[in-house]
Amino acid sequence: MEDRGSYGQFCPVAMASEILCSRWTVLVLREMLCGTTRFNELRRGVPRMSPALLSKRLKELERAGVVVAAPGERGVIEYRLSPAGEDLRPIVLGFGFWGQRWVESQLSLKNLDPSLLMWDMRRNLNPKPLPPRRCTIQFQYPELPENRRNWWLVVDGGVVDLCGVDPGFEVDLTVTGSLRSMTSVWMGLATIRQEVEAGRLELLGDVGLARSMQQWLGLSVFAAETRRVG
Incomplete structure (x- = not known):
């Protein structure tokens, strides 16, 4: 009996697909990369x-x-890519660049998730434009349920932490707006300035942090890809 997980073809594309094309696999690889x-x-x-x-x-x-x-460290199991896994980097990134280039932006903005957005922002934030002291930036998404509405990025000594509960530090900058607006900025579909001028984002607090937000925020690795129309 043929294995339901096999395409039954002696072809490199088919064999690679049997490993990579199961649901969520490419996204797990994205995280590891x-x-x-x-x-x-x-x-x-x-x-x-x-x-x-x-x-x-x-x-x-x-x-x-x-x-x-x-x-x-401390005996906790860690998962790392083998040389074969690292060899998938251009393939996985290629998926993302293709999606940014060809998938209609309004479709991609239907699948919004604050935890994923903030986690991505946390790891791509560039601390260099920020002051050398600890900086706390609060993000508020008023349209979300209360337990998912507030997020904090704490930058201290070049280390960026993401908090889903108030860390208790004085907030230097509060960014308030819709999740859609912040995601648009993150994906390079809009700029901080455009969203602020349109009234979709509000920045309150440290003027220097607000002015340099486009620089320290960083963007999705796919944001620079030029969108095309088929």
């Missing part, structure tokens, strides 16, 4: 993926020789 190594951090990058399915996909990638699992 961004430097994520621990299970709980991987979950933050794919928040709608169940822990059981994530565990299953990681084991599948281990068996395929794409991922290596080994005890890391």
Whole structure:
């Protein structure tokens, strides 16, 4: 009986697809290519993926020789890409560049997730334009339920932390606007200035932080890709 997971073709495309084309696999690889190594951090990058399915996909990638699992600091298991996994970097990024180039922006903006957006912002934020002191930036999305409305990025000594509950530090800058507006900026579909002038974003607090936000925020790795129309 033919394996339901196999295409039954002796073809490199078919064989690669059997490993990479199962649901969520490419997104797990995306997170690992961004430097994520621990299970709980991987979950933050794919928040709608169940822990059981994530565990299953990681084991599948281990068996395929794409991922290596080994005890890391304090004995916590860390997942790292093998040379075969690293070789997938241009392929996975290629998916993203193609999507940014060809998928209609209004369709992509229907699938908004504050935890994923903030997690992505946390790892791409550039601390160099910020003052050398600790800086706390609060993001407010008024249209969301109260438990998902407020997020804090704390930058201290070049280290960026994301908090979903108030960390208790004095807030230097508050950014208020819709999740759609902030996602548009993050994906390079709009600028901070455009959204502020249109009244879709409001920046309150440290004037220097507000003025330099476009520089320190950083953008999605795919934001620079020019959108095309088919």
